[in-house]
Amino acid sequence: MDIDPTKILVRYNVQKEKAQSPEQMATEMFPKAEPARSVAKAIFEGEEDDVIEALEKAIENGANPIALIDDVLMPGMKIVTDLYDQGVIFLPNVMMAADAMLEGIEYCKETAGTSPKPKGTVVCHVAEGDVHDIGKTIVAALLRAAGFTVVDLGRDVPVDEVIAAVKKESPMMLTGTALMTTTMYAFKEINDRLLEAGIKIPFQCGGGAVNQDFVASYELGIYGEEAADAPKMASAILAGKGLAQLKDQFHKH
């Protein structure tokens, strides 16, 4: 027995594939000038050593290390995240590029002996009782790749610890991930404790068993369906969007 599968299913990913390869598209997006071009290429390829080498050369030629972060490293990473958002490259490419970019940032900070003004801080955690943290790892990496400072509390984080971290760090946003229906209940408690303390920050919640209906049931909750929503949400907050507008944008169902 055999079939003609074209009558049964459609491989939309093959059908919709861009004519250009990711490498060709990236090359067209790389800046023309140096050192931005070499750094962007090295970030796209996830080559830490090449990133550092290009930065070294630029600093030897008189570039300001802190200016290189904003002018060279971040725009280089943005090419990668833009290509990911367009569905051109895969997450592992973003992760490897982010590793390379973060190493470059550390190198610039060490060389300058100072740090640039942070774009904003996000506290990330996995719900108490839940040890499934790969989703949180992806969220944290994508936020860092977009230039946000991430305070990663890890997994199985007690509610008290989340509240203490928010009070200490004054983040622009809190994220919580959970795989299990029983552990996501902690999100509600965090919401209530934050409100009791008079803290009204967006609390992005997502992961395995978490759904929009549940997250929408508490005031600060914004449902993040995909990890890639995290940097978009942080950017929307930077652009001045409040809780109601965030819910409007990210509650798609």
Add this chain to the structure above:
Amino acid sequence: MVKRYTSMAYKNADDMIFGTAVHPVKAELGLEVGAGYVTAEVNYAPRPEAGVSKEKLISEYRKLTTDILARAVQIGFPAVSLETEHVEQMTNNPTWGGEIAHVQKTILEEYHEEYGIKCGLRHTPGDIREDRDLLALIGGKYDKLMESFEAVADGGADFLSIETMGGKEILDYSILRNDVPGMIYAIGCLGGIDMEMIWTDIKKIADKKGRIAAGDTDCAQANTAMFIAGGLLDKNLAHTLAILARVLAGSRTLVGYEAGAQGPGKDCGYENTIIKAITGCPIAQEGKTATCAHADVMGNLTMQVCDLWSNESVEYHGEFGGTSVQCWSQTLNMDAALMNTAIQTGNAKVLRDMMCLSDKYRDPQGYILAYDNAFKVGQAIVKDGNDLYLRAKNAVVETIKILEASKKEGKLLMSRFEQNALADAKAAVEALTNESDSFMSDSLAKYKAEEPRFKPEANYKF
């Protein structure tokens, strides 16, 4: 020492069929699995608020178990099996899990006695072997886990299962970096080492209590890869890499059977077609009936050689057609009735092939897990069955070979992304040594340096 599989239980892929296994198993209340018919295995999760106390949890499981059995006799189903996947409180407090198993088994006994319905009960303690930041596979939590198995066995669970996490710290690191040698090390080697330890002990408990050591699933790793890979348009992981994680799981999950497990294998082990081909043990599977829990690209194909047919997990709540467990158990049972009709009318292989073909070309994962190709992967595993590294590597090599050969046939279309990921994987695997010792020592050094959460001495006795 466990006895490794170095040959296949089935001579030909075509000999495999749903409802029948070479080595069927029998539960206490008349249910036989793999003995010529397919049975529904209903899975469920308590509502979030039920987790606050033991009493609330017990009440929740009493209600949902009664609901399932009531619906089964209302619609006239001859058999049903239940699976209780523990929420962490039930494993961390072994008496909770034990009491819940007892409550559930008592309800099954009542229905069995009154209606003659054949019943089975699987309990799946959670793998609690973790500290806040690190895996803690050996030590106090291991002992607690074994207590949990003892308690659920005492409570009446027929089938003992678990979803173990050995190797996950390296898989989580390597899968996000397209690192295929890391996946081989994580799933095939570290996972296999942990499986041998834990399943040897689960088997001892099962034998002592007169229960069945059923089987594991590589949910923590291969399903992580499958979920990250997602749908056709998702860009988080190439589906060609997700299927490599899956075939590695075939080598890893096999270790449970080498340590004495007898099936039915766990439902979310999509590697189970490979397992059945090698061991001849019955398997549970899930597919279109698991859309309540997750979306994947194999809905019918996974029914092809199943013995229990499951819905993965559904939260207990109300639906228009009854409670969620009643709705899903009815759907599962109706699927089972169709398969059993095919068996009785001599059309089982026709239905098997129709189910398989409806998904086979949807995606590289379905293509490899189609029973004919899964059988070939099984053969590659047993070729070097005595060596955890070589057999895992063989599974990857064979999978790449099958996917490359598919291009000639032209029915499985792969995107450039998928093909590039496959080509990169091939290059990485071709560069690997054939010496287990050097692979193990090189990997140990590499991941100790790169992944701070990797604690090989504490977790794998290196």
